[in-house]
Every structure is written in structure tokens, then in C-alpha cells.
Amino acid sequence: xxxxxxxxxxxxxxxxxxxxxxxxxxxxxxxxxxxxxxxxxxxxxxxxxxxxxxxxxxxxxxxxxxxxxxxxxxxxxxxxxxxxxxxxxxxxxxxxxxxxxxxxxxxxxxxxxxxxxxxxxxxxxxxxxxxxxxxxxxxxxxxxxxxxxxxxxxxxxxxxxxxxxxxxxxxxxxxxxxxxxxxxxxxxxxxxxxxxxxxxxxxxxxxxxxxxxxxxxxxxxxxxxxxxxxxxxxxxxxxxxxxxxxxxxxxxxxxxxxxxxxxxxxxxxxxxxxxxxxxxxxxxxxxxxxxxxxxxxxxxxxxxxxxxxxxxxxxxxxxxxxxxxxxxxxxxxxxxxxxxxxxxxxxxxxxxxxxxxxxxxxxxxxxxxxxxxxxxxxxxxxxxxxxxxxxxxxxxxxxxxxxxxxxxxxxxxxxxxxxxxxxxxxxxxxxxxxxxxxxxxxxxxxxxxxxxxxxxxxxxxxxxxxxxxxxxxxxxxxxxxxxxx
Amino acid sequence: xxxxxxxxxxxxxxxxxxxxxxxxxxxxxxxxxxxxxxxxxxxxxxxxxxxxxxxxxxxxxxxxxxxxxxxxxxxxxxxxxxxxxxxxxxxxxxxxxxxxxxxxxxxxxxxxxxxxxxxxxxxxxxxxxxxxxxxxxxxxxxxxxxxxxxxxxxxxxxxxxxxxxxxxxxxxxxxxxxxxxxxxxxxxxxxxxxxxxxxxxxxxxxxxxxxxxxxxxxxxxxxxxxxxxxxxxxxxxxxxxxxxxxxxxxxxxxxxxxxxxxxxxxxxxxxxxxxxxxxxxxxxxxxxxxxxxxxxxxxxxxxxxxxxxxxxxxxxxxxxxxxxxxxxxxxxxxxxxxxxxxxxxxxxxxxxxxxxxxxxxxxxxxxxxxxxxxxxxxxxxxxxxxxxxxxxxxxxxxxxxxxxxxxxxxxxxxxxxxxxxxxxxxxxxxxxxxxxxxxxxxxxxxxxxxxxxxxxxxxxxxxxxxxxxxxxxxxxxxxxxxxxx
Numbered sequence: 001x002x003x004x005x006x007x008x009x010x011x012x013x014x015x016x017x018x019x020x021x022x023x024x025x026x027x028x029x030x031x032x033x034x035x036x037x038x039x040x041x042x043x044x045x046x047x048x049x050x051x052x053x054x055x056x057x058x059x060x061x062x063x064x065x066x067x068x069x070x071x072x073x074x075x076x077x078x079x080x081x082x083x084x085x086x087x088x089x090x091x092x093x094x095x096x097x098x099x100x101x102x103x104x105x106x107x108x109x110x111x112x113x114x115x116x117x118x119x120x121x122x123x124x125x126x127x128x129x130x131x132x133x134x135x136x137x138x139x140x141x142x143x144x145x146x147x148x149x150x151x152x153x154x155x156x157x158x159x160x161x162x163x164x165x166x167x168x169x170x171x172x173x174x175x176x177x178x179x180x181x182x183x184x185x186x187x188x189x190x191x192x193x194x195x196x197x198x199x200x201x202x203x204x205x206x207x208x209x210x211x212x213x214x215x216x217x218x219x220x221x222x223x224x225x226x227x228x229x230x231x232x233x234x235x236x237x238x239x240x241x242x243x244x245x246x247x248x249x250x251x252x253x254x255x256x257x258x259x260x261x262x263x264x265x266x267x268x269x270x271x272x273x274x275x276x277x278x279x280x281x282x283x284x285x286x287x288x289x290x291x292x293x294x295x296x297x298x299x300x301x302x303x304x305x306x307x308x309x310x311x312x313x314x315x316x317x318x319x320x321x322x323x324x325x326x327x328x329x330x331x332x333x334x335x336x337x338x339x340x341x342x343x344x345x346x347x348x349x350x351x352x353x354x355x356x357x358x359x360x361x362x363x364x365x366x367x368x369x370x371x372x373x374x375x376x377x378x379x380x381x382x383x384x385x386x387x388x389x390x391x392x393x394x395x396x397x398x399x400x401x402x403x404x405x406x407x408x409x410x411x412x413x414x415x416x417x418x419x420x421x422x423x424x425x426x427x428x429x430x431x432x433x434x435x436x437x438x439x440x441x442x443x444x445x446x447x448x449x450x451x452x453x454x455x456x457x458x459x460x461x462x463x464x465x466x467x468x469x470x471x472x473x474x475x476x477x478x479x480x481x482x483x484x485x
Numbered sequence: 486x487x488x489x490x491x492x493x494x495x496x497x498x499x500x501x502x503x504x505x506x507x508x509x510x511x512x513x514x515x516x517x518x519x520x521x522x523x524x525x526x527x528x529x530x531x532x533x534x535x536x537x538x539x540x541x542x543x544x545x546x547x548x549x550x551x552x553x554x555x556x557x558x559x560x561x562x563x564x565x566x567x568x569x570x571x572x573x574x575x576x577x578x579x580x581x582x583x584x585x586x587x588x589x590x591x592x593x594x595x596x597x598x599x600x601x602x603x604x605x606x607x608x609x610x611x612x613x614x615x616x617x618x619x620x621x622x623x624x625x626x627x628x629x630x631x632x633x634x635x636x637x638x639x640x641x642x643x644x645x646x647x648x649x650x651x652x653x654x655x656x657x658x659x660x661x662x663x664x665x666x667x668x669x670x671x672x673x674x675x676x677x678x679x680x681x682x683x684x685x686x687x688x689x690x691x692x693x694x695x696x697x698x699x700x701x702x703x704x705x706x707x708x709x710x711x712x713x714x715x716x717x718x719x720x721x722x723x724x725x726x727x728x729x730x731x732x733x734x735x736x737x738x739x740x741x742x743x744x745x746x747x748x749x750x751x752x753x754x755x756x757x758x759x760x761x762x763x764x765x766x767x768x769x770x771x772x773x774x775x776x777x778x779x780x781x782x783x784x785x786x787x788x789x790x791x792x793x794x795x796x797x798x799x800x801x802x803x804x805x806x807x808x809x810x811x812x813x814x815x816x817x818x819x820x821x822x823x824x825x826x827x828x829x830x831x832x833x834x835x836x837x838x839x840x841x842x843x844x845x846x847x848x849x850x851x852x853x854x855x856x857x858x859x860x861x862x863x864x865x866x867x868x869x870x871x872x873x874x875x876x877x878x879x880x881x882x883x884x885x886x887x888x889x890x891x892x893x894x895x896x897x898x899x900x901x902x903x904x905x906x907x908x909x910x911x912x913x914x915x916x917x918x919x920x921x922x923x924x925x926x927x928x929x930x931x932x933x934x935x936x937x938x939x940x941x942x943x944x945x946x947x948x949x950x951x952x953x954x955x956x957x958x959x960x961x962x963x964x965x966x967x968x969x970x
Contacts, residue, residue: 036611040563040598045611048556048626055557071533072540077562077600077631077647078525097590101600104584105635113525115562115586115600126521126530141533146562146631150590162562 014348016283021227025278026156032286032349034273035156042154042161046270049349050157052294053273054164058144060196060291061166061268064188070140070168075122077146078113083121086246090120093213097149115148120214120239120265123169124247131261133252134173138181142168147269157274158231158485165269171249171261175240178262182238185266186219189234197276198289198400199223200408201233202431202480204456209440212265216240222455222480224408225278228429230455230482233275236266274485279404286350287372289400290393297322297329297389298346299355302339307359314362318355318385325386327393347372352396353389373399414463418449418470421481425450431482433458435465435475442470452481499833501768506712510763511641517771517834519758520641527639527646531755534834535642537779538758539649543629545681545776546651546753549673555625555653560607562631563598568606571731575605578698582634600633605699605724605750608654609732616746618737619658623666627653632754642759643716643970650754656734656746660725663747667723670751671704674719682761683774683885684708685893686718687916687965689941694925697750701725707940707965709893710763713914715940715967718760721751759970764889765858771835772857774885775878782807782814782874783831784840787824792844799847803840803870810871812878832857837881838874858884899948903934903955906966910935916967918943920950920960927955937966 014031015023029035034050046054062072078101084091094117101113116122127139148162168185172178186203193199201221211218215237223233241260243249249261280287290296299319301311312333322329332342339356346354350372357367367385369378369392380388411430415421424432432452436442446469447453461478468475499516500508514520519535531539547557563586569576579602586598601607612624633647653670657663671688678684686706696703700722708718726745728734734746765772775781784804786796797818807814817827824841831839835857842852846864854863854873858881865873896915900906909917917937921927931954932938946963953960 036614038561038607039565039568039610040561043561043563045561046559048558051558052556054559071537073533073536074531074539074649076523076525076528076530077633078528080524083524099586099589099598101584102587105582105637113584122523125524129521148562152590164559 014283014285017226017281024281024283025274028281028285028348029156029277034277037156040161042151044156044160046164049294050273053276053288053292054270056292056294057196057268057272058166061188061192062144064192065142065166065168068184068188070142070170073141073143074145075119075126075143077116079116079119079122081112081114083125084114086121086124087214087243089242090214090246094118094149097151099148099150116145117147117149118265118267119143119145119147119167120169120243121247123265124243124249124263127169127171127261127263128247128249131171131249131251134254137251137261138170138172138177140168140170140181142166155274155485157277158271160270163270165267167265167267170264171244172263173251173253173259173261175262178264179238182217182219182236182264182266185264186221186234186236189236189266189268190221193221193223193233193272194401196289196291197272198397198404199233199276199279200401200405202456202458203460204458204480206235206456207436207443207454207477207479209443210454210456212237214239214242216242220456222431222482223275223279224404224411224431224482225275225485226281226407227278228411228431228482230431230484231271231275231278232455232484233272234266234268237264239263239265271485280400281350284344285348287400288350288352290352290397293350293352294328295330295346295349295351296327296393297353297355298342298351299329299331299357300339300342300346301331301333301357303358305335307362308335311357311359311362315357318357318367318382321386322389325390327386327389353392355389371396371399373403414465415469416465416467418446421446421452421469422450425452425483429483431455431480433461433463433465433478434469434481435467436477436479437468437471437473438476439468439471442468445470446481450481451483453484455480455482455484499768499770502711502766509766509768513766513770513833514641514762519762522641525646527636529641529645531649534779535758538761538773538777539755541777541779542681542753542757543651546673546677547629549677550627550651550653553669553673555627555655558626558628559630560604560611560628562601564601564604564607566597566599568610569599571606571609572699572728574727575699575731579603579634582636584633584635601630602632602634603750603752604628604630604652605654605728606732608750609728609734609748612654612656612746612748613732613734616656616734616736619739622736622746623655623657623662625653625655625666627651640759640970642762643756645755648755650752652750652752655749656729657748658736658738658744658746660747663749664723667702667704667721667749667751670749671706671719671721674721674751674753675706678706678708678718678757679886681774681776682757683882683889684718684761684764685886685890687941687943688945689943689965691720691941692921692928692939692962692964694928695939695941697722699724699727701727705941707916707967708760708764709889709896709916709967710760710970711766711892712763713896713916713967715916715969716756716760716763717940717969718757719751719753722749724748724750756970765885766835769829770833772885773835773837775837775882778835778837779813780815780831780834780836781812781878782838782840783827783836784814784816784842785824785827785831786816786818786842788843790820792847793820796842796844796847800842803842803852803867806871807874810875812871812874838877840874856881856884858888899950900954901950901952903931906931906937906954907935910937910968914968916940916965918946918948918950918963919954919966920952921962921964922953922956922958923961924953924956927953930955931966935966936968938969940965940967940969
């Protein structure tokens, strides 16, 4: 409680979103104690409330990965320099961001070791040893790990030099099976992000210039932040036989001839934490999706000193009931802090549901639940508390999703020309559909002139554009453009 | 199944323990598919069956850490060189093992960054920012992470350049409270290792020469491998104010004066995997403790082709029952492999319980459970299968613990002189108690002459030695000596 009592004003210190969204973001994550800057450039400390969000993300995704036949493993942090040379696009894509270990235990290394920015090469090397026959396939392994990309501009959670993620790497007999895996994982990401983090996303395929370095096809889910910018919330790649050829992942097929395996990879990272903050937060602070909130319910006993012991006693009983039902609940019964101050504090921290209980509530066998997202107050019977709390948590989730979806619809545009795109990006901000001829030059022009990049080619764009917004030629694709984090 | 069918002989390829224990160990972990060597010096790949043991260790320890008021967080992988200079013993202890990042993104770094070998310095730096007042204490944070120590001689799981671990770091107002935390965590480790991994351990305090670099006192739990060598299975350190002084972790105490916090740290690592293999394995292969075994029960339907479908159908029903009860169960119904071969295979892989079911069992509503550790066969009613399996898993655990304890008692010695210690180490092998005067010179003589190091000063040595085994002076402590991994 000490940090809070030092500064009872800090809720009002959060910069309003409308004034400066980036400052709002930094204010909120610092004040809500999710992270701190570290002494190492671009690396943050994930503090307990920030890290716990990641733990809940991990639990649920891990469950879904295992349910679909994947197993976890752990591969080395270090990747020999020569590995990066084996896949041409891969080295070009990642080389500019690699940190290098050149000395160890007082001696210069013969070969420099990169800190992994991703592990396709290491998995490729090992898979080539493990896979001999079609009977060894598929191999479906996931890894939870830290990775490092020495980024020039960093932003806590969204782009840090070191971050946490999972990377799935699979190898298959056929293209069809590998593509099915690629899509299955993209679907799992979409379902998870929408139904667990309450973030609606747009599924689609990356354009060649935006795909993963070394992939044949990259697919993504794209989410809209409250400043209209996009975050790529998850990606799934079909690698074809590129890495199999580079690392000689060959197997004897059913006809007893050697073939290259088809591989995939897919990942989400701690940038999901940044995303859910930017999608749901408001001027009062965080709004955390109930399914990943470290504290789902904060219980605040209220009333004068003379009834205090009785109220706190009853609060503790109800606390145990909620906890036994698997609800993540905390009690703040600090007598030195006014309830009103606590209300602000836990709103700022994004706790989905507040439970108030006072002496009159005690007499009536009720208490009051307050929704963080709508502010709605509901008097509920203590006898039904578990169900009432679960119902309100579910309502909060649903309302968060609906609002995020409405916000995205309100900031979703469609343009025909580059000038319209410029106006769209500068005045309205948001996601903007446009036709594209397929040439990298036109895509690059959009980027240079408007700051927007192609996010993906949506599977369900809603409408079909017929002309390229830059050159006016026939459009090959209807593309989603946005400025992005 | 492909790997198995390639080589039906490999059970007999395991080197017997009595012939060459180190070769037995490598044979077993390779054949049971727990790990593979990586192309990076001293780094292994934790394959799914090896990694899953770690996942079960994590789940249970994490639960116990949280139950005792700790929370997880994540701190940076990189540690600036200057941090290591701040605590003199710490830098001397770890400097020889550090790998250094000297370049990143094409540029030479101004300050070299070490890959963390442990994170006292980074936690110290951050705690100094977070802790201002006694109201901020205690801070009790744990981290699950990879760490790197560039070891000269490596051994899979037991000593690898990169390994996985947890490191708890806490800060407290008083020495008493910090010491209580240090002991609490040591007790948690002991309880976990004994009751979860079925490994009896000896608790005690490290001698000054063996304590953690920078600690005031280090405590350990020591386990005996089947070759009589010791593994330090977990450590807990009371740091005093050493790191608080080095990193200025100061707080205003209840009398409003500045004081240094008292800190602790404690950790266990993936060397637990190596330990449980060396404690429990036998000439037939792995023997996995039921509570961490990736597969707890392997179900093998048997009988002629004509009854096959019926037996496999019933097996699947029973499989679903066991799975629903939370038991980690697998079915091997591969018709191309003989049951006898499967029996050997899963014994080699250390699966605690085998379930056999044939056509006659079907008729009688029974099946057969076989214990990996005793070989005992038990005919059980299918109607009680869940309870019967749970009971046998518990029996296997208990029997494993009892045997490990008996083995340790059979290899536990006590000596009065250096010559006796030499004989004890060369002929008998095992743990050997001896008196020690407290001088580093005598301790070092034991090491030079016998290869044994002081493991710890047991809290309950069983007997009290009165003379130093080297110099014959009065003994200050009764010390546990052993050759160690």
C-alpha cells in the first residue's frame, strides 16, 4: 500500500489519450506497475502484474497447442553465425538486428554466436537429424523462450530488444498438410485473441514485402489500437521447403524416395500485452480483459470504524468463497485509505470488477458489484455471489470486445486513390482498404507518402477494390493499410 | 513408432551401470529421447520428453512459490559489465564463466553485456529503485529463465553452458526475516525433491569456500547418485546486506532512518532432471518418478488379430476414463510390434506403470498393472481402474524413495582420518562424514588428496565428529564429503 499512499493524485496524472496517446500509454503502464525500464538499452523488466498477464496468456495458449498435438521443447539461445548464411532471405532479414557473442570465459570464440531472434535455423538443423522417414512426420514442437532483436526504436511490450514469445516449428510430408497446420495455428491465434483478450482481429495474408524472412507465405492477425494504428498480434508462416533445403530436412517418402519436408512456424509474443492495453485502456487507466487480469475482483469493505471488524470479517468469508471458485480476487481493507481513493486506484489498474460491501449490505445479505468497463453498479445477493461475479466478468469481457469492435468499425475506411489514402491516414486514422496492383513499387509509394504499410490481404475484406490506388491498374488484391506499431 | 521399429535391439545397447556409469547415463538419456546435443558447445536441446519433466517440476514448484507469497517477474538477459564489478566476490566467482556480447546490429557496444549467469545484480539494481520504505518490504519475486555459464566440462542436464532454472530474489527489513525466508525456501526444495522426485536429500550449510559468490551463508540440499557421487539439488542463500550495499537497496525504517535491506536468493535448475535419472535409473533404462513422468501409464492391448478390435476398443474406453481422472496415459496399439518389445521399450523409457489388457481380461472385466520399479504384476478390476492406477503410482513413488534412501544409507560412511577418507572415496564411494577444523587449508587438502569436496555441514549429521580429519585439531563442524557432479 505504500506506493499508493505516497501519491494519492496519480490517477489524474495520466495524460488523456486524446492529448497524447503515446504518453498516455507510458503513463498507464508505469503507474499500474506493469513494467519498469532496465539499465540495458531497449530491455524492460516485466513486473509481477505485467508478467502475470503473460502467464495467463501462456496457460491458455499452451493448453490449446497441446490439445492440437504439439509438444514443448527447448532449443539453445545461441545460434552459430554460419547457420544464418544458409537461408538467403533469412540472413538479410535478421542480420541487421542481431547481437553477437564474440568472447566467452576470457577467450575469443572461433565462430561468433548470435542471440536467437527466432529459431528456424536451429530447429532446421536439429530436424534434419531427427527426421529420416515419413514415419517420423509430422514433427510438431513449440518453444516458450526469450528472443532478442536489437531494435532502433523501442516501446515497452510492443517493441523491446529482448522479448518473450512462443515459436512453433513443424515439419510435414506434404504442402497440403503444412498449409493446414499454418491455418490451424492462425485460427487458434484469432480465437484466442478475440475470446480471451477481447480484441477483434483481421485475418489475412501478408504481401511479399511484409512476409517473414524466408517464408513462402506469411499470414497474420491485425488488431486496431485506440489511436487507429495496427498491431500484428500473431503470425503463422508456411515455409515451403526453403528451410528444409537450407538445412537438409529430408525424408524417405512412402515410395521410398528422398523428399524435402514442408515446414511451418508461428508465434505470438509479449507484444500482446501492449496490444490489449492500447485496445482497451481509457483515460482512467487500464481496462484488463477478465480472462488474463491478475486480479479479477477487488473487494473493498466500507463503512465507519465501529462496524469495520464485522464487515471485514464477512468480506473475508466471501473472499474465500470466490477464491475457492477459482476467481482471482483480492481484498483491500487498508483502514488508512479512503474507499473513494481505492475505487480510483483499482480502476486505474484495470481490475474488471469491484465489489463493495458496507454495514447495511451486511444486514441485507447483499453487496455491490461495479463493472470497470461500463461503471454499472449491481446489487447482488451474497448467497449467489460466485455466479453473479462470474456473470459480470463475462459481461465485462463481452462489452470490451463489442466496444473494441465498434471502435474498429468506426475507424475503418476504404479509398480509391493515394490522395484519399493520405487524407485517411492524416485526418481520420484507422484501417483503410484499397486496391493494389501487386507491385512492390506501388506498395512502397503508399508507405513513403502516407506512413501506412500494407497490414495484410484480408481473407474477408468486406468489399473488393478493382483498381490500384497508386498506378490505377487493375487491382490484384484488396489490401488493408494502416500505420503500425 | 518409426524410431522404435528401426532398432528393436536398443534396450540391450545400454551400457550397464556397473560397467561405466557415465556411459550408462548418456546411453539412457539419448535412447529415451530426453535430449540431443546441439551444434553449440555445451548446449543441449531439451527434447519433448525431457522438457516435459521440467514442465511438471515447474508447475508444482511454481504453485508452492505462489502459495508462500512470491510472484513471478522477468528481468533482462543482458547484464552490463559494470554491474559485476559492484560486488567483489560475485565478480570473482562468475567472471571466468561469462559469455560477452560485444557487438549488436553491426556496431561495437560501448559497454560489454554479459549473458546472465544469475541475476542478483540486475535484481539488486531494480530493487534499489523500487524499495524506499519499510512499507515496500518484503519484496518476494521469482523468475523462470535461461542462464548461461561457459563451463569447461559439460554433461547433459547436470552441467550445460545454457540451462533453465528459477531464481527467487527477496528483500526484507531484518536479518531474522531474511533468514526465515532462506530456510523456508530450502524446506520447500527439500519437500519437493523428496515428495515429488522421490529423492532423499541432506540439508545443510555450505562451508565458506563452497558458498555462493557474494552470499553470507549458503544452504543446500545434497542428493546421492547411484555411483555414489553427490548432486547439489537446490541452494538457498542469505546475502546479508552485501548486495544491498553494492546496489544501494536502502529503505526508511520504522524509526525513519535509512537502512540496508537484507536479501536472499534461491534456485533449482534443470540439473534436477539429470539427478532424478541418476538416482532412480537402472540397467533397463529410466525409472521416472510418477509425479513428473510425461507418461505415467502406458496401455498395451494384447492378443491375437481376431480379438484385436474388441480389445483395442475397450482399451480406448479405459484410456478415456484414466485421462479424465487427470492421469497422463498413452496407448500403444501398434499392431506391427510385439508386446514383449513394447514392454522393454517403455521400461527403458521409465514409464512408472504398464497396463496390459487381453481378450481373457476383457471377459473377466480385469486388466494387469505392472510396476516399473518392482516388476510386480497386479490383476485389477476394470471397474476400479482409476483408483488402482492411482494407488500403484503412489506405490511406485514410495518404493522409489525407499530404495534411494536405502541406497544412500548403504553408501554412507564416517571417517576419522584423511587416509580413511581416501579409501572411502576410492573403494566404497558414497557420502562420508568427517570432522573439520574450519580451515580452508584442510578442506583443500581433502579435495586434492581424495577428489571429494565438502558438500555441506548437515543440520542433522547423525553423529558428531570431534577431530579434524586432516590436522587432528578439534573439529568445528561435522562435514559431509563426497565427489560431486
